[in-house]
Amino acid sequence: MRTLTRLLPKLAVGLVMIWAVATFTFFLVHALPGSPGDAAYENYILSGMSPEQAQAKVSSIYGFTSHDPLLVQYRGYLWRLLHGDLGQSISYSGVPVTHVLRAAAPWTIFPALAGLVIAFLVGTSFGAVAAVKRSSRWGGLLSMSGSFFAGIPVFVLALVLAFLFHTEWNLLPYGDTSDVTLTPGFNGPYVVSVVQHAILPVATYALLGYGAWLLTMKSSVISVLGDDFILAAELRGLRPRTRMRYVSRNAILPMFTVFALSIGYLLGGSVLVENVFDYPGLGNVLFQAIGARDYPLMSGAFLLITVAIVLANIVADLLYTVIDPRVRR
Amino acid sequence: MTDTAPQAAAAGAFAAPLASIASAAGSAASAASAASATPETEVLVRDLTVCFRTDRGEELPAVAHADLTLQAGLITGLVGESGSGKSTLALTLLGAVPSPGRITSGSVQLTGIGDVTRLKGAALRQVRGGKVGYVFQASQNSLNPLKTVGKQLLDLGRAHDVEYLPGLVRRARELCELMGMDGKRVLDSYQHELSGGMRQRVGIVFALVLNARVLVLDEPTTALDMLSQAAVLKIIGQVHKEIGLTTLIVTHDMGVVSELADRLAVMYGGRIVEDGPAEQLLRRPSHPYTRALINATARVTGDISRARALPGRPPDLASIPRQGCVFRQRCAFVMDQCATEEPPLDAWGGDIDNAGGSGRRRACHATPEAVIGA
Amino acid sequence: MTTWRVLTRRPGRVIGLLILALFALMAVFGPYLYAGPLAVDPNAIYSAPSAQHWLGTDFAGSDVLQEIVIGARYVLETAALSALFAAVIGTLVGLVAGYHRGPTDSVLMRLTDFVLTIPGLPLLIVLSTIWSFGQPYEMAIALGVTGWGGVARAVRSQTLSLRERGFLEAARGLGLSSRHVIFRELLPNLAPFVAMNMLLAVIAFIGAEVALFFLGVVPFSSSNWGVMLNQAVFSGGAMDSPAALSYLLAPLLCILLITIGIVLFLDAVDELFNPRLRERS
Numbered sequence: 001m002r003t004l005t006r007l008l009p010k011l012a013v014g015l016v017m018i019w020a021v022a023t024f025t026f027f028l029v030h031a032l033p034g035s036p037g038d039a040a041y042e043n044y045i046l047s048g049m050s051p052e053q054a055q056a057k058v059s060s061i062y063g064f065t066s067h068d069p070l071l072v073q074y075r076g077y078l079w080r081l082l083h084g085d086l087g088q089s090i091s092y093s094g095v096p097v098t099h100v101l102r103a104a105a106p107w108t109i110f111p112a113l114a115g116l117v118i119a120f121l122v123g124t125s126f127g128a129v130a131a132v133k134r135s136s137r138w139g140g141l142l143s144m145s146g147s148f149f150a151g152i153p154v155f156v157l158a159l160v161l162a163f164l165f166h167t168e169w170n171l172l173p174y175g176d177t178s179d180v181t182l183t184p185g186f187n188g189p190y191v192v193s194v195v196q197h198a199i200l201p202v203a204t205y206a207l208l209g210y211g212a213w214l215l216t217m218k219s220s221v222i223s224v225l226g227d228d229f230i231l232a233a234e235l236r237g238l239r240p241r242t243r244m245r246y247v248s249r250n251a252i253l254p255m256f257t258v259f260a261l262s263i264g265y266l267l268g269g270s271v272l273v274e275n276v277f278d279y280p281g282l283g284n285v286l287f288q289a290i291g292a293r294d295y296p297l298m299s300g301a302f303l304l305i306t307v308a309i310v311l312a313n314i315v316a317d318l319l320y321t322v323i324d325p326r327v328r329r
Numbered sequence: 330m331t332d333t334a335p336q337a338a339a340a341g342a343f344a345a346p347l348a349s350i351a352s353a354a355g356s357a358a359s360a361a362s363a364a365s366a367t368p369e370t371e372v373l374v375r376d377l378t379v380c381f382r383t384d385r386g387e388e389l390p391a392v393a394h395a396d397l398t399l400q401a402g403l404i405t406g407l408v409g410e411s412g413s414g415k416s417t418l419a420l421t422l423l424g425a426v427p428s429p430g431r432i433t434s435g436s437v438q439l440t441g442i443g444d445v446t447r448l449k450g451a452a453l454r455q456v457r458g459g460k461v462g463y464v465f466q467a468s469q470n471s472l473n474p475l476k477t478v479g480k481q482l483l484d485l486g487r488a489h490d491v492e493y494l495p496g497l498v499r500r501a502r503e504l505c506e507l508m509g510m511d512g513k514r515v516l517d518s519y520q521h522e523l524s525g526g527m528r529q530r531v532g533i534v535f536a537l538v539l540n541a542r543v544l545v546l547d548e549p550t551t552a553l554d555m556l557s558q559a560a561v562l563k564i565i566g567q568v569h570k571e572i573g574l575t576t577l578i579v580t581h582d583m584g585v586v587s588e589l590a591d592r593l594a595v596m597y598g599g600r601i602v603e604d605g606p607a608e609q610l611l612r613r614p615s616h617p618y619t620r621a622l623i624n625a626t627a628r629v630t631g632d633i634s635r636a637r638a639l640p641g642r643p644p645d646l647a648s649i650p651r652q653g654c655v656f657r658q659r660c661a662f663v664m665d666q667c668a669t670e671e672p673p674l675d676a677w678g679g680d681i682d683n684a685g686g687s688g689r690r691r692a693c694h695a696t697p698e699a700v701i702g703a
Numbered sequence: 704m705t706t707w708r709v710l711t712r713r714p715g716r717v718i719g720l721l722i723l724a725l726f727a728l729m730a731v732f733g734p735y736l737y738a739g740p741l742a743v744d745p746n747a748i749y750s751a752p753s754a755q756h757w758l759g760t761d762f763a764g765s766d767v768l769q770e771i772v773i774g775a776r777y778v779l780e781t782a783a784l785s786a787l788f789a790a791v792i793g794t795l796v797g798l799v800a801g802y803h804r805g806p807t808d809s810v811l812m813r814l815t816d817f818v819l820t821i822p823g824l825p826l827l828i829v830l831s832t833i834w835s836f837g838q839p840y841e842m843a844i845a846l847g848v849t850g851w852g853g854v855a856r857a858v859r860s861q862t863l864s865l866r867e868r869g870f871l872e873a874a875r876g877l878g879l880s881s882r883h884v885i886f887r888e889l890l891p892n893l894a895p896f897v898a899m900n901m902l903l904a905v906i907a908f909i910g911a912e913v914a915l916f917f918l919g920v921v922p923f924s925s926s927n928w929g930v931m932l933n934q935a936v937f938s939g940g941a942m943d944s945p946a947a948l949s950y951l952l953a954p955l956l957c958i959l960l961i962t963i964g965i966v967l968f969l970d971a972v973d974e975l976f977n978p979r980l981r982e983r984s
Contacts, residue, residue, distance in 0.1 A: 017817055028833060144715075147966040151903070153910025154824075155917050156955050159936070163951060167942055174942070232471035235423055236535060237457035238488045246473050253475075261819075268822030272914055276936070286825055290832055290920060302829050309820055325475060325519045 010317050014310040021306045025299035026077050040090075086303070087296035091289065097300035100285060105304070107177060108274070108281030111198055112266045115205020119262070122206070123213025124255065128248065130214065131221035143218060150211025154269040158204045158276040165200060173197050175278040201277045208269055209262045216258045220251040253324055256316040263312035267305050370440065371543055371575040372399035372422060377435035379417050379426055381646060389646040391417045391430060393599045396674060399543070401440075404569055404576040406586030406607065408622065409596035410643040416466065418596070419545050419579045423457045424448050439543070459489050462536025466547040469528045471535075472520040478531055479516035482538065489539055497538060504534045507571070508564045526557035530564065537572065544569070544576045550585055562589060583626040587611055592688075595619045598644050598655030601674055605689030615677065615689065615697040617662045654694065662695040670694070710971045719967025722960055730779040733772040742766065749946040759949040761931075762939040767953050774927035775957070778909060781839045781846070785908040788847025790901045793854025794893065800855070801862025802871075802885055812859070819852035824911060828920050837924035842915075846908050854900045861896050862889060899972050902965050909958060928954035 044054035080087070086097035126142050133139035149157075166174035173179065178193040224230065224247050233243045270283030278284075282301050289297035374397040380388040392414040399405050409415040420426060421437050424445040436444040445456055457463070465471045473481055479498070486497040502512030508530045515523065515531060523531065529549065536544055549565065550558040566589050569576045578586055586593060586607070593611070594604035595618060603616035614620040621639045641659040649655055657667040674692040691697065710716050743765055752759045758767035800811035826849055830836075836845045865871065874884045915921050916929025919937070923930045931954045941947035 013813065013816070017820055020817065021821060025829070028829065140713075144966065144970070147969065148963065151906040151962040151966055153914060153958060153962075155914050155932070156910070156958050159932070159951070160955060162942060163948075167945060168948075228465060228470040229473050232465055232532075233473070235420075235425060235457050235463045235465075236485055236488075237454040237459060238484055239454070242484050242488060246476075249475055250473070264820060264822050268824045271824055271828060271918070275918060283825070286828065287918060287920075290828055293832070295832075298829060298832070302825055305822055305825055306820070309822060313820065323475070326521050 006321060007314070007318060010314055014314050017310050018303075018307055022078065022081055022303055023074075025302055026074060029295040029299050086300035089289075089294055089297045091292035091294040091297065097296050100297060101282065101300055101304055104280055104282050104285045104301075106281075107279055108267070108270050108283060109308075111201045111273075111279070111281075112205050112263075112270060114198075114202045116209055116259075116262060116266060118202070118206040119209030119213055120255075120259075123210045124217045124252070126210075127214040127217025128221050128251070130218045131225065131251075134218070134222065142214065146211045146214030146218070148211065149207050150215060152207075152211075154204070154208060155272040155276060157207055158200075158273050161200050161204055162276055172199055174200060177279060197277075201273055201279055204273050204277075205266050205269075208266060212258050212262055212265070213255070216255060217251065220254045221247060224251045249323075253320070256320040259319075260309075260313040260316040264309045267308055270305075369401040370398055371401040372397075372440070372577075373436075373438040374398070374418070374421070375436050375438070377418070377421060377437060378433045379414070379421065379430050380433045381430045383647075388433070389649075390433075390599050391646060392421070394435070395596075395599075395601050397594055397601060397604070399575050399577055400592070401575050402573060403591040404566075404578060404589050406590035406593045407577060407579045407596060408581070408583060408586060408593060410581055412643050412645050413596040414599040415579050415581075415596045416547055419463075419547055419577060421446065422461050422543065422545055422577070423463055424453050425457070455489060458485060458536070458541065459539050460541060461543045461545060462533075462539070462541035464529075464532045464536050464544070464546045464549060466551065469525050469552055470520075471532050472528065474520050476519070477516065478518055478520070478523075482516065482535070485535060485538070491539070500540075501534055501538045504537055504568075505530075507568060508533065509560075524557075526553055526560060529553060529557070529561055533564070533568065537568065537574075542575060544574045545579070546576070547579045548581070549578065550580070550582070558585075565589065583611075583622055595622065598649045600655055600692065601690075602656065602693070603689075603691045609689065613701045615691045615700050616693050617660045617695065617700055618656050620700060621659075621661070654692075662693075662700060664694060666694045706975060709974050713970070715967045716971040719964045719970070722964030723968060726775060726779060726957075726961055726964070729772055729775040731776075733775050737769045737773055742769075749944070749950065751946070752949055758953050761950045762934070762947070767950050770926060770931055771928070771953050771957060774925075774931065774954070777839060777925050777927040778913065778929075781842045781912050782905045782908040784840060784843035785846035785850065785912070786901045786904040788843055789851040789854055789904050789908075790897055792847065793851035793900070794858050794890075794897050796851065796855040797858025798862055798885060798889060798893070801859040801866070802881070802889065804863075808859075811855075815852050815855045815859075818849065819856070821849075823849055824914060827911065827915060828918065831915065831920040835922050837922040842912055842921070846911055850904065850908065850911070854897070854904065857900050858893060858897060861893055865889060865892055895972075895975070899969065902969055902972070906962055906965050909961060913954075913958065928957060 041054050041058045044057055045051065049057065084098060086101070089095050089097050089100050092100055123146070127146070130139045130142035130146070134143070162174050165172045173193070173196050175197075177197050178184070178190060179197075182190045182193055184190055227250070230243060230247060233246055238246075267282070270281055271287055272283070273279070274281045274284040275287055282305055286298060286301040286305070288294075289301060374395055377392055377395045377397075378390055379392040380390050382388055395414075395418055397405075397407075397418070407415045407419065417427065417430065421432065422439075422445065424437070426432055432446050435446075437446050439445050439456065439460060442448075442456055442460055445453070445461075448456060472478065476484075482497065482501050483494060486494050491497050498516065501516065505512035505515050510527060510530060515527070515534075520528065533544075533546075546565065550561055553561060562585065565576070565578070568574070578590060580586055590607045592604065593607045594601050595610075595616065596602065597618050603610065603614070603619045610619065611623060614623055625639050639659060644650075644655065650657065652671070653669050654660070654663075654667040654672055657663045660667070672692045672694050674690050677689050677691050677697060693700065710720070744760065748760065748762055750756060750760045756766045756768065758771065761767055761770065796811050796815060800808040800815075827845060830845060830849075834841075834845070836842050870888065871884060874888050879888075913927075913929035913932065916923065916927060917932045917936070919933050923933075931950070935941035935947060935951045935954075939947055939950065941951040
């Protein structure tokens with residue numbers, strides 16, 4: 001019950017945030033001078049359509065025409081959004097934006113999630129070691145590696161990995177999701193090829209998240225190690241293993257904020273990762289849409305990335321509530 | 330209670346007349362003075378020195394050549410200002426030294442265990458919590474906030490290889506009831522659901538649930554309000570008597586130990602400067618520091634106009650004099666000898682009206698008569 | 704003097720400072736060192752490093768070292784300006800939120816959450832469709848306005864912990880005005896902390912601006928490292944020809960070096976402001 005009362009405001013904030021982003025993209029795309037809707041309309045007129053035809057065409061793409069009052073346009077946009085209708089893509093001539101996004105989403109979500117899990121496992125363990133051994137040389141090096149990977153720009157990482165493992169050592173394939181000569185489906189060579197192609201993007205995502213996990217875990221463990229109850233556990237003769245469990249469970253709590261931040265970072269970085277590795281995910285869709293001035297697709301992709309991050313925040317909060325009794329009751 | 334000590338039963342008849350200060354737990358104290366006739370040693374600290382190494386590589390002693398005997402069945406109070414080394418000394422009973430300190434000489438003998446400073450690993454773990462129960466200075470925060478008290482109790486049981494865990498739970502509930510708490514409720518609670526005084530008592534339960542023979546309480550009342558303080562003190566006295574423990578109370582507050590303790594040891598600058606039976610020491614302090622400490626505590630003298638603040642500040646590790654008496658800079662009885670020669674902690678005949686066998690010791694160049702009579 | 708001792712305790716920290724100094728010098732004096740336009744030599748396309756071209760040449764035969772040195776000013780100037788904007792906005796928001804608490808705090812923190820939640824790079828890319836912010840100060844405004852969330856949150860929590868220490872109550876008890884308390888009491892105490900966050904922001908902003916040029920979504924107003932990377936990867940075919948190694952790696956290594964420099968230097972700053980770390984090392 002308490003969980004619900006705690007979660008509801010978060011949900012409300014998330015919804016407001018999604019609404020705000022939707023409104024932002026709406027005004028960005030439709031209401032600014034030289035709106036793409038107007039431009040498209042004029043193009044259709046120039047190409048010989050009648051004004052009615054052109055208006056109908058624009059309306060089918062954007063969901064309204066710029067001849068309506070702004071408020072009507074906005075209401076129409078939100079109404080369609082509520083029904084999961086993001087309009088039609090221009091560059092994929094007439095395909096609904098949702099279809100394009102649905103096809104692209106797995107190529108972002110799975111590599112990013114795999115990278116997130118790896119980064120979490122490695123980052124938190126190394127962070128704990130870095131905290132316990134913080135006065136030794138190894139501890140120092142580990143923290144340094146955390147700061148380094150937390151600071152290094154996404155594309156630098158992606159390019160260096162691609163250059164080293166593909167161009168220089170020729171160990172791994174690079175570009176696209178699999179070998180194009182293979183038939184997609186559940187057959188051995190194709191699956192192997194997909195996995196091989198995924199290694200570098202996943203590694204990039206993992207290294208991207210690693211630093212934040214390590215650094216936060218380190219400072220969290222240091223602060224828990226200084227807590228009285230850990231000393232108490234030692235002086236009550238608890239086993240070192242039990243004490244380590246006490247430390248890790250208490251230290252892991254602040255990690256949920258990193259989870260949310262990390263998701264945002266990874267999804268934001270997907271534009272670059274997918275660009276370098278030529279991966280057909282959401283980031284790449286967003287990038288291509290901008291190149292093609294495909295505004296419905298652009299705002300759809302941007303909105304979806306934001307929604308994913310908002311949802312991740314809510315999930316993180318839910319997990320936090322489950323693990324911390326002080327919040328639960 | 331299966332463990333009731335024989336000493337506690339022999340209470341009463343021989344009780345020396347108590348000073349006005351001994352009150353609620355007076356019966357415990359009288360039991361103890363009776364027992365002191367046939368002292369049995371539970372803990373024996375010999376020549377213990379604990380040093381901290383500084384950045385510059387110097388070794389600074391937090392405890393220097395301390396000798397302390399805890400007699401079975403008695404409550405001993407270890408009194409001193411913060412930084413006097415009293416907590417460090419108490420921790421060595423568990424074979425623990427706060428880092429970066431280390432024991433450079435001496436031993437801590439526990440009856441039936443041996444020298445605890447030489448123990449390691451599993452053997453040391455068994456002493457901690459098993460033989461010696463320790464209640465923390467910040468006992469309110471001595472519990473894992475993410476686990477119920479009961480689950481932490483089970484962790485404790487497993488760590489000490491308790492074969493029958495339900496028995497442990499029953500014992501914990503008994504102890505809870507003994508301290509005036511609802512055992513079942515407490516075990517089902519998280520730390521944040523308990524009040525400060527309750528957490529303190531849970532700390533005592535954890536210290537005793539494995540049938541520890543020795544109970545060490547580090548500043549048991551500091552963080553509590555006056556009412557909880559009184560309640561916790563009363564409980565400590567009761568539990569001590571009923572279970573027949575050997576108890577060490579570490580405190581800066583003379584008032585706390587004056588009500589409870591059978592014997593007192595006073596620490597200053599890492600040295601034990603005086604010890605002996607509590608009421609003798611309180612009535613006739615023979616060391617200038619003890620005297621000043623008692624005079625500074627209005628609650629002990631009962632007369633606020635007679636309370637005297639001690640001039641100067643307590644020394645920290647770096648400012649303790651390396652030579653001579655550690656107290657001389659604040660001492661009213663200082664003489665030339667004090668600057669060069671550190672006074673040894675010597676047995677002293679004792680009180681004028683209770684000569685012989687009192688077990689009093691003092692470390693001072695001034696004569697006891699001069700200090701007591703002043 | 705503690706500062707100096709902490710800095711020199713580990714050689715890495717001095718190295719970090721030296722790296723940062725080197726790049727700062729490059730940004731200030733680089734353009735004077737190589738005055739005039741970039742020389743193009745069709746006979747020396749992708750030539751290997753030599754005495755004449757220390758880092759080799761690019762696809763048009765231009766000297767890579769010269770491009771790096773000239774490009775440093777844009778990259779660093781923009782990053783520094785962005786960090787300054789972000790620090791100013793973030794500090795103001797964090798300070799006000801932490802000082803006033805209550806509803807002001809809630810509103811400002813929701814706003815901060817909002818800024819933090821919206822993914823920075825996609826937002827900038829989307830923004831680039833309506834505003835081509837290629838000039839250094841324009842780029843800095845775009846980055847600063849979208850990137851102050853982290854600073855604001857950090858400053859707020861620091862402000863709250865300063866409150867805990869009670870000297871705010873003391874200052875107000877003396878009848879000092881809010882403005883005095885904020886600017887005279889809080890800000891000086893926060894300054895080193897803000898500086899630390901600014902250094903961190905510089906790393907992030909270098910990444911972001913170079914990424915935007917690398918993706919090619921902002922117009923190439925001047926030669927800089929991002930433009931170099933874009934041309935190397937997308938038109939220079941550097942990913943497939945090992946001969947382009949130095950052209951591709953030079954800007955990447957510069958960014959890595961700056962990152963390392965800041966990280967090494969921050970290690971010292973961190974120890975200065977986190978006594979808990981200082982205690983044991």
